[in-house]
Amino acid sequence: MSAAPVIAIDGPSGSGKGTIARRVADALGYHLLDSGALYRLTALAARRRGVELDDAAALADIARGLDVMFGSDADGEEQIWLDGEDVTAELRTEETGAGASRVAALQPVRKALLDLQRAFRKPPGLVADGRDMGTQVFADAGLKVFLTASAAERAERRYKQLKGKGIGVSLAALSREIEARDRRDAERTVAPLRPADDARMLDSSGLSIDEVTNIVLDWARE
Ligand code: C5P
Numbered sequence: 001m002s003a004a005p006v007i008a009i010d011g012p013s014g015s016g017k018g019t020i021a022r023r024v025a026d027a028l029g030y031h032l033l034d035s036g037a038l039y040r041l042t043a044l045a046a047r048r049r050g051v052e053l054d055d056a057a058a059l060a061d062i063a064r065g066l067d068v069m070f071g072s073d074a075d076g077e078e079q080i081w082l083d084g085e086d087v088t089a090e091l092r093t094e095e096t097g098a099g100a101s102r103v104a105a106l107q108p109v110r111k112a113l114l115d116l117q118r119a120f121r122k123p124p125g126l127v128a129d130g131r132d133m134g135t136q137v138f139a140d141a142g143l144k145v146f147l148t149a150s151a152a153e154r155a156e157r158r159y160k161q162l163k164g165k166g167i168g169v170s171l172a173a174l175s176r177e178i179e180a181r182d183r184r185d186a187e188r189t190v191a192p193l194r195p196a197d198d199a200r201m202l203d204s205s206g207l208s209i210d211e212v213t214n215i216v217l218d219w220a221r222e
Helices: 017-028 035-049 056-064 088-092 094-103 107-118 133-137 151-164 171-187 209-221
Strands: 006-010 031-034 068-072 078-082 126-130 143-148 200-203
Touching: 006 017, 006 133, 006 209, 017 031, 017 126, 017 209, 031 035, 035 056, 035 068, 035 078, 035 088, 035 094, 035 107, 035 126, 056 107, 078 088, 088 094, 094 171, 107 133, 126 133, 133 143, 143 209, 151 171, 200 209
Parallel strands: 006 126, 006 143, 031 126, 143 200
Antiparallel strands: 068 078
């Protein structure tokens, strides 16, 4: 039996990966993996249990034992539960994002999350978004997209996204935090953020969500 097809969508924070991945998955009737949420959940669970964000062994244990459930609310917005508690809002804060980027730099944590991520690959197919979907987790994906956007546009999008969720932030502070996180993700030694050799590059600056979604769908149908 051949494995279910995978569309890998990687890129820096705020490039629109999450939104595009969801749209593409909906259009194709595929499953969806928001891999960043797993790193965010690991950081959040660690904070709640008083585990330091550099304790690789303890963090890997947390990652391996994550009790997580993905779903959506009445408006179709993503909802995520940790240990039976709705943690969606807390998961999206830039503080949790920064924690995620710290735990994500630890090889034992990445290894602990591998099987969990690969278990999302089921018929009829999977759209997976993250930083290393095309390079590590699903290196055999049939389509790999590396989604980017200008730094200003990414900060702006993230700002609107957080504000829409009622999370208060300043645009300037957010820009600085996103830059720091991107630098850490790109410069780390394990699974650094970079396009796979066979990834198709897509700069979404100035494009609408529909336009980007349609480009990816055209590629998927090729
Ligand atoms: O995509 P999101 O902003 O939710 O990811 C949060 C953090 O998790 C990223 O900054 C990155 O450090 C880490 N991550 C990763 N590999 C993935 C997905 C996310 O290292 N596949």
